Amino acid sequence: MPHIYNMSGGIIAYNGGKAVGDEAFGMEFFVSGEFSDVFRMSYAMEEGLRQLYLTLKDLCEDKEVKDLLARLARFEEGHKAKLKALFPEVDEKGGENDLNTLEGGYNKQQLLDHFKSRVVAQNDVIQLGMMLETQAYDLYSRLAKKAENPESKEFFEFMVGEEKQHLVFLSNEYDKVLG
Template identity: 35%
Template sequence: MHEVVKAAYAMEEGLRHFYHAVSLDRKGEPAQLLRKLAAIEEGHKRRLTEIYMRLTDSTDISDLITGTSEKKILEGGFTMEEFLRKSAGSIETEEQVLTLAMMLEAQALDLYLRYSRKTDDQKAREILHKLGDEEKAHLSLLGNMMEKTA
């Protein structure tokens, strides 16, 4: 179960890093939105840190964060380099940023739900469902943001 939380943490960190990196090359509202999305991913990481500490019954999170900066795996399982190469030119407007974010969150939701169906560990299943619920909430937030840009 620890490995699932560590993988989720790495994906959240990868997406946070992606949003931040792309925001540096943008101006105006798209840049602000990307920074806001990066902050949301920070919140997801905090939640995963809490889950990890409960699972390990420890405040030592060094094992959780080890290697996440090198992996740069985004939600949906993309590597940072792969995703930047494929999408860099298509995230110029707020709508494009939100569409991209919704796609990644939907893929993360799908990933967590698929993992939950594959595990026999009840505790792992519960955690994966909680992670899925958080992704659903994030999708809802992004949908609301999308409506405001229309």
């Protein structure tokens, strides 16, 4: 049975925030249905996120935040290695033009522009990572449900598990920050 947590303040603390956006957000990158294209796009999104973390690392001065960003970048590098090991027959080349699109379909440059105007703090990095990983988890879950090709379905389900592991790590890091 999964762990269940009680949010401080419960329903009374809810401030009315709602999820926004189209249900198809991010799925347009995977419309071809060709497995090699799906793999390349996922691989490029992982690389784009790795590059975002490394760029943010260069923008901040706090050693603890730099270490966290480096670790998150290594997760993405490890994720890419797992993808290549799991699907060695598929060439990752071809998604290089898509490196501005991150996991979940977010635009890397827009996120960099947001962080360039502020001090990069640890809780900001954790929240950014959680937002991106949650969006990617949701995207890959929806793609797995819609996949008609068994190879693509297996791939998306694998990606769901990877994103879940990243979220667990970030959640634990956030618990540490909250003390």
